Amino acid sequence: MRGLIESIAAALASDGLILRGGFNITDSEAAPPGLSGAPVKSVLLVGQAGAESWPHFLRWRENQSQTIVNPLDTWSREVIGAVAKDFGARAVSPSDKPYLPFQQWAMRAEGLKPSPLGILMHPRYGLWHAYRGALLFEDEIPVQPAEAAIHLCDACVEKPCMKSCPVDAYSADGFAYESCLAHVRGTEGGACRTGGCLDRNACPYGTDYRYSPEAQAFHMASFAGL
Known part of the structure; x- marks a missing residue:
């Protein structure tokens, strides 16, 4: 008989999403509320690796109003929300307010560390992955604790x-948001608008999972408000 985690993974796979690890919350930790309002005991992260989910999103978008703000967030909420309903979990998103600590959750769930760009470096996917939401359970479920992953940036x-x-835009001083935004919106930012962040694309790791130019252009347009 298929276990709970395997069943959830299979349900997500139909839309190109994957489980990105998880963890159990200890009694000494503050926990967000679950469906009933009781503190949750287990968290499963949901996301993508590469552009596996991109065609699923595009098919969904064909039947939606083109005026939807943040359509990828809307699609993610619908897909993950439907899976959460089927398995008795509360679905949450990185853009929900008040914000939940998704970056910390992700590092805990998969043992990852940030790259110089701030994106978590994955030993297989490089920088070409994302977290789209999480499933929160009020009952403790069996989650395999993550071991620290190889941090490829250390060897680069x-x-x-x-x-x-x-x-x-990226330096030891951090991310120069205003400079980046002005460049992407300006006459010299065409390559970034059509093919994505040049710094991200320069990373030598996980290139088999690199997003398509179309997908990168979508994300860049969202960032720049174009």
Whole structure:
């Protein structure tokens, strides 16, 4: 008989999404509320690796109003929400307010560390992955604790992700948001608008999972408000 986690994974796979690990919340931790309002005991992260979910999103979008704000968030909420309903969980999203600590959850669930770009570096997917939501359970479910993953950035001497942006958006001082935004919106930002962040694309890891130019252009347009 298929177990709970395997069944959830199979349900998500029909829309190109995957489970991204999880963890059990200890008695000493503050826990968000579940469906009934009681503190949750288990968290399962949901996301994507590469662009597996992209065609599923596009098919959904064909039948939606083109005026929807943040359509990818809307699609993710619908898909993950339906799975949550089937399995008695509360679905939450990274963009829900008040914000939940998704970055910390993700590092805990998969043992990952941030890259110089702030995106978590995955030993297989590189920078080409994302977290789209989480399933919160009021009952404790069997979750395999994550071990610390190999952090590929430690072995990367050249750091091309810090040298490819024409306006040096990423540096030891952090992310120069205003400079990046102005460049992407400006006349010199065409390559970023159509093919995605040059620094991200310069990373040598996980290239088999790189998003398509179409998908990257969508994300860049969302970032720039275009």
